[in-house]
Amino acid sequence: MAGALVIDGEIVDADHGVTTPRLYTPPLRPLDKTTSNGYAVIAFSEMVLHVHLYPWQCWLLIHALELNPDGSYRFRRVIVLVARQNGKTTTMGVLAAWWLFVDSAKHSDRVPPVKFLVVGAAQTLDNAKGPYETVKGWCNPKPETEEESELAVEPLQAMVQRISNVNGEEAVICRSKAKYIVRAANNIRSKSAARAIFDELREQHTDDGWNAVSQITKNVWSSQLWGISNAGDYRSKVLARLKDAGRALVAAWRQYVAEGIDAAERFANGEHDATLGYFEWSAIDGCALDDRDGVRQANPSMGYGAMTYQSIISDIDTMTEASYRTEVLCQWVTADIIPYLNPKQWARGVDDTSRIPDSGRVVLGIDTSSDRATTYISAAGLREDGLPHVECIARRDGMLWVTKYLKMLQNRWPGIHEVAIQSKGCPAVDFIDPLTDSGWTVHMVEGFKLGASCGRFKDRVREGKLRHPPQPAIELQAAVAVTRRLGEVEVWDRTKSAMQTSGLIAESQALYALETSDGEPEKPKYQPSQGIKVSFA
Incomplete structure (x- = not known):
């Protein structure tokens, strides 16, 4: 585009979304092909799948797939918030395909392919199928229609042993025995997975589904659990807690740097959870509904495909403000709640x-x-x-x-x-x-x-x-x-x-x-029990 400013591959102008999330966990070291698997996923997407990723998708993959010195993933949990229709399903489909067909063989001494399980989960089975159906379209060895044949990628078809289409038992099974299954969250118990994707986290109104899925990756070396969603509302208990933890970690990093302590390794080895990756593309709370910068920050795909600023804000008059802020600006909506503080x-x-x-x-x-x-x-x-x-x-x-x-x-x-x-x-x-x-x-x-x-x-x-x-x-x-x-x-x-x-x-x-008070201790209005006191070491 004439007159557009390009920085690190990103087009920086008012017509394009912002590549870098507003809030995110910083890397512990410079990211390149030796310190992040994101570059390999991007190459796989371009060369094998022939899918051209947008700048924000590339940025996310590079930062979320940061590696420790031993080759394991830094982040055991990755939480991504971004407005709807920005390509979350494509991103997760590309990543799941790379996990299944490439990553499953990278550390066979630690996790052999026969034990390499990729799990797709969500509140309902239909919600969990998005990335799975994308992967199945690329690797289906027996496409039944001309459209399915056009989607298929021959190298991946050759690596698949069979695909199960039995309702509730959907699976892609590779010749290496690596497997990708998709389930409703509450049906995941007792499985052990190397990788997991939890889609539409905002729909989790109780802890049951997340508690089930979050346990399945704990006993696998270099495992990853991705939770991806747009913003939630007052019912989204699980997402609220994860967002709270992620934002607190970002704030702690900022405070750490502000105090002049800039050694990332010391930050990670101290009192902070360096295994949680938090990446939030959202507009600043309280901005105007048509605030261009807010729309750009929440919709990083804007300007790179069919999505434009005008097409995004066209929903202002047809949606409630609460829904618009949640879906379009990726803002946490507290509708139906009157907060005590203005x-x-x-x-x-x-x-x-x-x-x-x-x-x-x-x-x-x-x-x-x-x-x-x-x-x-x-x-x-x-x-x-x-x-x-x-x-x-x-x-x-x-x-x-x-x-x-x-x-x-x-x-x-x-x-x-x-x-x-x-x-x-x-x-x-x-x-x-x-x-x-x-x-x-x-x-x-x-x-x-x-x-x-x-x-x-x-x-x-x-x-x-x-x-x-x-x-x-x-x-x-x-x-x-x-x-x-x-x-x-x-x-x-x-x-x-x-x-x-x-x-x-x-x-x-x-x-x-x-x-x-004047600094003197308060006298209790009750008598402490004379039994055993609980102390905290």
Whole structure:
């Protein structure tokens, strides 16, 4: 195109989608043909399948198929979010074909082809068949129609022993005994797979399907599980949790680099999950429906095929705003939920330069999700200009890591000794005794304080008197956090919010203790049991 700017093979102008995702896990090392299998997949697509991939598809394959020094995949789980009709099925079909016909033989000493199983899964069997049908079209050794014959690729046909078309038992079986099967998610149990694709993750409204599929790759060397979808809504519990984890990892990397620690290996070998690859093409929350940059960021295929800016925004008047934002802008939709905090007021408090002075008083807040799956630690303190500052400083699965982490934090952050915790009716109660015994000043949030901490937090946000850094995971929680009535006050509701909101709750409780206490420990209004105390190593 005349006048278009081309950078690294990407056409950079207003008529083309953005190749690089808005949020993604950075590589640990420079990516080339020796450090990523993505280049081999792209060559396979061009030379064998005669499929020309778009720049964003190439970018994704190169980054998601990053290799460790021993040749294994860095990422055991890969989560991809991108708007509909951008070529997800083609991408997964190309990758699945390469896994089945090439990758299955690359490390036969570790995983012999007879044990190399590729699984396609989704909430329903029909949803799971997209990439599978694409692969079957390329390799079917006995095409029945002229159209099927035109799709077939002879080298792949020769590598297939047979194809099973029995409903519920669909499979492509290679002569090498490598196999590609497709199943509904709940029918995957007891199988062990080298590779797995979970399509349409947004349709998972319970944990059952994901729990079944996520276990099948754990006992295989260099396995990979891909979850791919467009954005979800308040019902998409599994996708919400994965998105939360992915965004938190991206935010942690940014903070790590901002502090001047730029050694990627140290980042990966420290307290961060280097095996989760998160790649999100989406528009910035709250943008106008026809925002051109937002449309480009969520639709990376725009301008490379039939999809144009005009064809994309033509749906504005025929779709509800919630559906349009989900399907077209790949934004997390909280329709049917009225959040406790006003999103625009919360956004006004974002300040990427905000800091708590080294000499300032700091109160930590700790909260655990209602299912005990994830614990957040947040911090609150006063800036030099007197405005309160809050931020999430740690998030990990489970609860057992907290006490050890706080001990490490005390060694690195002299003078810190205060922590705020809800002291009744939530999982975080378990931390009170061990932290008190360890010398922490514990501020217990209970009774009227539950409503006060929630209400004061909202007051600070509404009045523009609260500052916080840009943290995608917390921003998402602020957009969906709801409350429930407790007497005459509102308190945070962990179970009715569209996703876990413990990071935000921890911030509110830390801020409450900072503003209403003098640093002295609270006296419990109950007598600790004289039985065995649970401690966390």
